[in-house]
Amino acid sequence: MTTTANAAICRGHDHPFTIEPVELADLAADEILVRVVACGICHTDLAVRDAQLPVPLPVVLGHEGAGIVEAVGSGVTGTKPGDRVVMSFNSCGTCPSCDVDAPTYCYNFFPHNWSGTRADGTPTMRYKGEPMAANFFGQSTFASHAIAHDRNTFVLPSRFDGIPLDMIAPIGCGLMTGAGAVLNAMQVRAGLPIAVFGSGTVGMAAIMAAKIVGANPIIAVDVNDERLALAKELGATHAFNARDDAVGKIKELVPQGLGYAFDTTGINKVIEDAWNLLAPKGICGIVGASDPADNLTFNEAAFMGGGRTVMGILGGNSDGAPFLLELLDHHLAGRFPFDKLIGHFDFSEINEAIEASEAGHVVKPVLRISAE
Ligand SMILES: NC(=O)c1ccc[n+]([C@@H]2O[C@H](COP(=O)([O-])OP(=O)(O)OC[C@H]3O[C@@H](n4cnc5c(N)ncnc54)[C@H](O)[C@@H]3O)[C@@H](O)[C@H]2O)c1
Ligand SMILES: [Zn+2]
Numbered sequence: 001m002t003t004t005a006n007a008a009i010c011r012g013h014d015h016p017f018t019i020e021p022v023e024l025a026d027l028a029a030d031e032i033l034v035r036v037v038a039c040g041i042c043h044t045d046l047a048v049r050d051a052q053l054p055v056p057l058p059v060v061l062g063h064e065g066a067g068i069v070e071a072v073g074s075g076v077t078g079t080k081p082g083d084r085v086v087m088s089f090n091s092c093g094t095c096p097s098c099d100v101d102a103p104t105y106c107y108n109f110f111p112h113n114w115s116g117t118r119a120d121g122t123p124t125m126r127y128k129g130e131p132m133a134a135n136f137f138g139q140s141t142f143a144s145h146a147i148a149h150d151r152n153t154f155v156l157p158s159r160f161d162g163i164p165l166d167m168i169a170p171i172g173c174g175l176m177t178g179a180g181a182v183l184n185a186m187q188v189r190a191g192l193p194i195a196v197f198g199s200g201t202v203g204m205a206a207i208m209a210a211k212i213v214g215a216n217p218i219i220a221v222d223v224n225d226e227r228l229a230l231a232k233e234l235g236a237t238h239a240f241n242a243r244d245d246a247v248g249k250i251k252e253l254v255p256q257g258l259g260y261a262f263d264t265t266g267i268n269k270v271i272e273d274a275w276n277l278l279a280p281k282g283i284c285g286i287v288g289a290s291d292p293a294d295n296l297t298f299n300e301a302a303f304m305g306g307g308r309t310v311m312g313i314l315g316g317n318s319d320g321a322p323f324l325l326e327l328l329d330h331h332l333a334g335r336f337p338f339d340k341l342i343g344h345f346d347f348s349e350i351n352e353a354i355e356a357s358e359a360g361h362v363v364k365p366v367l368r369i370s371a372e
């Protein structure tokens, strides 16, 4: 049975998103039809809009969705209609990375997340009768309804009933990316200094996680003073404006160098500065979407001699449900107060929400798409 949905269509940088009717395909065996309650807007949605990532346009984006299950495919056993779910990125389940619970590095990440179709090339969505690129991160949740998959749809246990879905939604990308970079990928050690470059959702999540593990000092760097003030509320011990010699101030504060430098800006110069601040055995984690043609330059002797690491990190090395539920447990315990980052918008205000994010007024815009 065909499902009609309202979806926000992205046609590129020079066009506003427009909410229009689309048709969703019949569910394949592993698929789950979700009525979307809320979806966060992530910088990666905008990177696709700006053609920085190889996702076909026009497309229906949205990859931080949460909602209520309406129907499940014939092969889905652990999820049923009525379940409260949160969605994340998709993966194949059979490649060498998926085999060792490292699905963010799935060998088949592109066809499952960014090809605009299912991995087998069939469309999940039609617009005016023609195939429309969707299945973004296996969900495309800037829409009233979405087709997601058994592997990227997680049922929320009842202990989280008190957290509204329009709060939980962004846990599946930006928040897990920053927190996971600290907790899973770099495995930040208590007592070592960390600097986080960029205090957006990803950077703020990293700062909260650095506080959880007891890193010290925790240094936030941004160009936006309001964000720096919030970073201090969330756990940063120091906050420096990048326009005001942040590099010099970090050198003064930690003359022995940083144990960890985490870049979320995707700006080459910032990453190279961050790298140059590392102590021996230091790790420079990078996650920002940058120009596909960018290359970084590191000094070979410092790289080898100090045993330093440059670490590309995708999705915070999340293993799916276990990590997301761990973060929500930190939230319940008051250690991961990500609600302080969220500003809500009605679905019809998607363009205003993007503007608020790009102007730096709202750290994590979340669209309210239907009532829970
Ligand atoms: N690797 C992954 O798995 C993954 C997942 C999610 C997001 N991302 C990417 O991570 C990046 C961060 O995402 P976000 O949602 O936090 O974005 P964001 O735009 O909210 O945050 C970026 C921050 O960097 C700050 N900034 C800009 N120039 C700076 C400078 N020179 N020095 C210091 N700070 C500066 C901005 O003011 C902003 O606060 C994006 O590029 C996004 O596409 C990657
Ligand atoms: Zn994202």
Ligand SMILES: [Zn+2]
Binding pocket: 091, 092, 093, 094, 095, 096, 097, 098, 103, 105, 106, 107, 108, 109
């Ligand atoms: Zn895989």
